[in-house]
Amino acid sequence: MENTEFLRSLRAEVNNISTAINPSDLDINLEQNYNPQLVLTPNSIGEIVSIVKLANKYGVPVYPIGSGSKFSKGISPFDEGVLVSLKNLNKVIEYRPDNMSIEVEGGLPINELQRMLAKDNIFFPIDASNDLQTIGGLIATNAFGRKKYMYKTTRFYVMGMEFISPQGEIIKVGGRTIKNVSSYDVHQLLAGSWGTLGIITKATLRVKPVPEKGIVLGYVAKNGNELLKVIDSILYKEKLSLASLTFEQLDSGFLIKLELEGFAETLKLQQELLQCKYGFSESSYGFADIDNAHGIIALPLKSYLKGLGKLLEHNSGDKDIKIRGNATSGLLSFNTNASRDMLQNIADSINTLQGTFVFGNHSLTEKNRGLAYNHLIRNIKNKMDPNHILVPASKVMRE
Amino acid sequence: MKKDELLKILMNCNRCGMCQEVCPTYRVSHIEANVARGRNRLIRLALENQLNLDKEPEVEKIINECLLCKACEDSCPSGVPTPEIIASIRAHYTNTKGLPLGKKIMYRGVFSNNKTISLVRNLAWIYQKCGINKLVKFTGLFNKTDEMLPNLPPKNVRSQLPVLLKVLPNADHRVAYFLGCSVNNFFSSIGVASIKVLQENNCDVIVPEVNCCGAPHHSAGDMEEFKRLAKNNLRMLNDLDVEAIIFDCSTCGSVIKDYENLFTGDEEYEKIAAQVAEKVQDISSYLISIDFNKNMGTISKKVTYHDPCHGIRFLKVKDAPREILKSIPGLELIEMQEADMCCGGAGSYGIFNPKLSRDILARKMENFKNTQADILATSCPACTMQLSFGMKIHNLNCSVKHPVELLVQAYEIKSL
Amino acid sequence: MVDNRLIDELRQIVGNENILTSKISLETYSFDASPYSGRPSVVVFPTTTEMVANIVNIANKNDIPLMPRGAGSCLSGGAIAPDGSIVISLTKMNNILEIDPLSKIVLVEPGITNKQVQLAVEQYGLMYAPDPASQNISTIGGNIAENAGGIRGVKYGSTKDHILGLEVVLPTGDVITTGNIHSQVEPELDLTYYFCGSEGTLGIVTKAWLALSPINPEVKTMTAIFGSLEDAGSCVAEIIAKGVVPTTMEIMDNTVIKAVDDYLKLGFPRDAEALLLLEIDGFPSDVKTQVNSIINAFASNHALSYKIAGNEQERLDLWKARRSVNGALGKLKPANIVHDIVVPRDRLALMLEKVAQMAKKYGIIIGQVAHAGDGNLHPTLYYDHRIPEEVEIVEEACDEIIKETIAQGGTISGEHGIGIEKLKYMPLAFSKPTLNLMKNIKDAFDPKNICNPGKLLPQITED
Known part of the structure; x- marks a missing residue:
């Protein structure tokens, strides 16, 4: 491979740096067309610093990776560069249950974090779709879970961060307190930057006590109209400790699931109300899969019901479409073999409703924020990464 | 106030900006020169000799644009008495330059x-x-x-006294009624109503020959004339065999109650002023205190109350006029937003600062419109003049009344 | 240099009634709520985004610094006009553009005050959660610039937790929109949260989409008195650990209690060492459960007494006291410095004690108020600025407070911002590479460094 210079210098600096040729050697499944020339699994921050500094010197692209579950979402296919896995940076640095904060390394998988916190009846409020997602990955993609309505997105739980800048410097920002206005919130720039502005090596997270109780209630709506009515009523006319409202298409209608979290007594009262008024009954913790779908639509709450209505219209009768959604997050998903034209039709409706429609991994409602915005993002990127080595194939940097 | 004293008080302002919320001139103009902390800043600079008060006409203009409504002082956490400070500076201007x-x-x-x-x-x-x-x-x-100018009545109140004043041999109370200039000359119906209401409640009323309370002179900084008028009034009001001196004009009431401050060092007049101040009573408060006659006719209307600055912040009268209104059968009292915000009248302020006055008035009329009331009630003829003017220029066909006017109306309906 | 030609250009943009140029009027824009002063060369009052963009273009073309300004209630000097700058006052750009009660979103212009937003959404049973002590006068634009916290911070967070998107005029004059009102399903770099807390140095916010919260039906306000600051601090930690999330928890020390009581005469106990003020909101059943937990925590932390507000008036009185603290304390000595430090909650009690010890050590008056729920402390040092010895002592004490804060793993500003006041502490809190990185990012936004220069980032010396 090329860049043997790079590799040789790297070995000279870091003796034990392990390399692999295939990502699958590390339990990472990359899609076709993603072809790194080298896969590295550094064991310390110092090693990552060396990698990045040398990458700058030799012009080698660097692609940090956690679990890889969102990799292809944010990055376009590439043929050049090194994949740097954070899997060995997975320790807990400082745990302060009395301060409701925990500092961890970027490669720690979320399921391990939750397991540890559970011992003190504490949890990290983002319910990741994939158990193996790393904290660094959750932050870089600003992940959110099914319960976004109650717990928002990952960035709101990041109090501080240590990351390696694209030029190989160790940067520490933020702190371990909820309130902090001392300097720019650089960690808020890194959150949701999809790896383009730095490699997240540590993060101080805000955690919460586990709610006293959580319940799931279910109800089957007979048809699309009833579905819309129930959602409208629950979301806008009732006062509930609602964490999520999801639904999925069945052969015989739509299964609606409500997830409530909070204090036991309050939940009891709400459960009674929902039972009597709507006919909801206790249900299981299995939910529709919104993420894995051909088409995903995101709508502002005010046009959600209209959007759902349109989707139902377009596809009345076609049960293979398997419409499902998370009304509280404003999301709709479906599978389809629909024609290009029909897809465009849907895209147009969604555009009018000011939403986003992603099909496959492509956006059909290309939302362009304009030259000035894209120019600014590029400027920021150029200042931080003058040699353009960190995730150059990013989908985030638009023209 | 002396320079040292002023500076000491001014230092208490730590520029927190809380005055922005309540200052009427700030609320309509959004500029710092129109709020207490801005005005105080300039005065402080002047007192620290960093700018010359007498050579900056803009500063004088800013000083004159204050309504002296006291809203800032009441909400200032440090209690900076901005109206007093402004008044002192105006006095300085009048002393050095004379009145315009x-x-x-x-x-x-x-x-x-x-x-x-x-x-x-x-x-x-x-x-x-x-x-x-x-x-x-x-x-x-x-x-x-x-x-x-409001529509003037054909006669002033004083000329009607021989007809109005009745002899009440078995009166329960004996009071003096202070007939202020505005009521006497511009809003005689208020004065007539006050006298009638008092007599209806078995009060023997005398109306001493007072002169102007001096409010306009004070606000212009003409301290010399203000003192002269004060002394006359005090001599007239002192030693009257009455249980209270009744005021239907909040401005006159608060000015006279405050005469004491004019005479620091003058033992004789200090004492007289204190004695008179003891007896000063707003008419609504007085009527409540004597458990006024509730036997009256019905007025089926909606009314809202505007608090005159001198009423709510100087005499601290808030509930009494509202009680009076609520006691009238058929009258529905609706609270107005920002009821205690100045109307922009401030005596002759409207003549010398027309734009600010009208902008503030517009805001008041907007608040009034939103209540959908038929009547706007208030206890100060200066406010009455400004609010009536507001009704006119905003094309609102509603009346402005003193609570006693509504009360006398209700009494008269009953006796028909 | 701002000359007559430039002033005329500005006048053309905003209109004659919306520009201030006289020496006296500029004097009234030379200060904010901090002890510093500045020298603007002109103040303009735009009312549309287009006007703002045009003004910024002029500043750009002529290399003139500019500063956006709201109510000017900043305590750290963020609203002090840089020398010769164009002050862009947003106070006349103060409309509510759209309220969407179903989605719980409101779109506002930056000059509207926080309180006005509260009043406008109240009728829908909604509130805008961030409620800084200055909320009656501070503007949304200012709140965003300082990521204003508030008394409700421990439960609801601060401004950035309630911003969905912004329209910003960049220092280059370009207008951009950031953020989303729907879930993000495609990768995108969101700058919204970088603008929050940027203290007006990255651009001028001309619109903001704010997230609203339902007003909770039941609210309970309680106070408890402790014989020591330490007991109060421990009580706070215990309450949170038990899973209770009060809307707010405030600690006031003896100096503060006395000063506020002098002003408001609410009958506070004069000899209490610490007063803990709490509020719980939520569904009635939620509140009941939590209040019981709290009462237990009071007992196990030696509270001398406690009280639950019996009616709305009592509740409002307790809150008025807290909101008047900044000004009421101004009566003790002519000058004061308010600190704004945050320590991890588990170090709160310790920090309160340490500051109290510093007061004894230096022989000065220090009043302490803390947003105990999130570890944010406001020790206020009182002194006479006319006495040089006192000034010196106070400066020493300040330095010690900051150093101790950092030693305890805390941060030097929780809500007031760095502004001018804390520039000198920045190198203590951040490494050179970090400061350089921040400077580089700032350069990307503002290549000419005209947007509120001299704030937040210290001059970085080359080594």
Whole structure:
């Protein structure tokens, strides 16, 4: 491979740096067309610093990776560069249950974090779709879970961060307190930057006590109209400790699931109300899969019901479409073999409703924020990464 | 106030900015020169010799644009008495430069002398009655001032006293009624109502020959004339065999209650002023205190109350007028947003600061409109004049009344 | 240099009634709520985004610094006009553009005050959660610039937790929109949260989409008195650990209690060492459960007494006291410095004690108020600025407070911002590479460094 210079210098600096040729050697499944020339699994921050500094010197692209579950979402296919896995940076640095904060390394998988916190009846409020997602990955993609309505997105739980800048410097920002206005919130720039502005090596997270109780209630709506009515009523006319409202298409209608979290007594009262008024009954913790779908639509709450209505219209009768959604997050998903034209039709409706429609991994409602915005993002990127080595194939940097 | 004293008080302002919320001139203009902390900053700089008060006409203008409404002082966590500070600076200007001609004529020339007020009033009435005012409107001269003049009644109150005042041999109470210039000359129906209401409640009423309370002179900084008028009034009001001195004008009431501060060092007048202050009572408060007669007819209307600055922040009268209104059968009292915000009248403020006055008035009328009330009630003729003017220029067909006017109306309905 | 030609250009943009140029009027824009002063060369009052963009263009073309300004209630000097700058006052750009009660979103212009937003959304049973002590006068634009916290911070967070998107005029004059009102399903770099807390140095916010919260039906306000600051601090930690999330928890020390009581005469106990003020909101059943937990925590932390507000008036009185603290304390000595430090909650009690010890050590008056729920402390040092010895002592004490804060793993500003006041502490809190990185990012936004220069980032010396 090329860049043997790079590799040789790297070995000279870091003796034990392990390399692999295939990502699958590390339990990472990359899609076709993603072809790194080298896969590295550094064991310390110092090693990552060396990698990045040398990458700058030799012009080698660097692609940090956690679990890889969102990799292809944010990055376009590439043929050049090194994949740097954070899997060995997975320790807990400082745990302060009395301060409701925990500092961890970027490669720690979320399921391990939750397991540890559970011992003190504490949890990290983002319910990741994939158990193996790393904290660094959750932050870089600003992940959110099914319960976004109650717990928002990952960035709101990041109090501080240590990351390696694209030029190989160790940067520490933020702190371990909820309130902090001392300097720019650089960690808020890194959150949701999809790896383009730095490699997240540590993060101080805000955690919460586990709610006293959580319940799931279910109800089957007979048809699309009833579905819309129930959602409208629950979301806008009732006062509930609602964490999520999801639904999925069945052969015989739509299964609606409500997830409530909070204090036991309050939940009891709400459960009674929902039972009597709507006919909801206790249900299981299995939910529709919104993420894995051909088409995903995101709508502002005010046009959600209209959007759902349109989707139902377009596809009345076609049960293979398997419409499902998370009304509280404003999301709709479906599978389809629909024609290009029909897809465009849907895209147009969604555009009018000011939403986003992603099909496959492509956006059909290309939302362009304009030259000035894209120019600014590029400027920021150029200042931080003058040699353009960190995730150059990013989908985030638009023209 | 002396310079040292002023500086000491000014240092208490730590620029927190809380005055921005309540200051009427700030709320309509959004600029720092129109709020307490901005005005105080300039005064402090002047007192620290970093700018010359006498050579900066803009500073003088800013000082004169304060309504002296006291809203800032009441909400200032450090209690900075901005109106007092402003008044001191105005006094300084008047001392060094004398009153501007317009104010000199109006205040010293007319207000200071009961006979002159009467004469001018009568002329003004003729002017309105015989239609010359329409000509003035036509030519556009003096339009602004003409607009603000209320419709003058044919007679002032004092001339009606022989008919109004009754002898009540078995009266429960004996009170003096302070007949202020505005009520006497511009809003005689208020004065007539006050006397009638008091008598209806078995009060023997005397109406001493007082002169102007001196409010306009004080606000212009003419301390010399203010003192002279005060002394006259005190001599007139002292030693009266009455249980209270009743005021239907919040401004007059608060000014006279405050006379004591004028005479620091003058033992004789300090004592008299204190004695008189003891007896000062707002008419609504007084009526409540004597458990006024609730036997009255019905007025089926919606009313809302505007708190005059001198009522709510100086005399601290808030509930009493509302109680009076609520006691009238059929009358529905609705609370207005920002009821205690100045109306922008502030005596003659409207003549010398027309834009600010009108902007503040517009905001008040908007708040009034939102209540959908038929009547706007208030306890100060200066406010009455400004609010009536507001009704006119905002095309609102509603009336402005003193609570006692509504009370006497209800009494009269009953006796029909 | 701002000359007559430039002033005329500005006048053309905003209109004659919306520009201030006289020496005296500029004097009234030379200060904010901090002890510093500045020298603007002109103040303009735009009312549309287009006007703002045009003004910024002029500043750009002529290399003139500019500063956006709201109510000017900043305590750290953020609203002090840089020398010769164009002050862009947003106070006349103060409309509510759209309220969407179903989605719980409101779109506002930056000059509207926080309180006005509260009043406007109240009728829908909604509130805008961030409620800084200055909320009656501070503007949304200012709140965003300082990521204003508030008394409700421990439960609801601060401004950034309630911003969905912004329209910003960049220092280059370009207008951009950031953020989303729907879930993000495609990768995108969101700058919204970088603008929050940027203290007006990255651009001028001209619109903001704010997230609203339902007003909770039940609210309970309680106070408890402790014989020591330490007991109060421990009580706070215990309450949170038990899973209770009060809307707010405030600690006031003896100096503060006395000063506020002098002003408001609410009958506070004069000898209490610490007063803990709490509020719980939520569904009635939620509140009941939590209040019981709290009462237990009071007992186990030696509270001398406690009280639950019996009616709305009592509740409002307790809150008025807290909101008047900044000004009421101004009566003790002519000058004061308010600190704004945050320590991890588990170090709160310790920090309160340490500051109290510093007061004894230096022989000065220090009043302490803390947003105990999130570890944010406001020790206020009182002194006479006319006495040089006192000034010196106070400066020393300040330095010690900051150093101790950092030693305890805390941060030097929780809500007031760095502004001018804390520039000198920045190198203590951040490494050179970090400061350089921040400077580089700032350069990307503002290549000419005209947007509120001299704030937040210290001059970085080359080594």
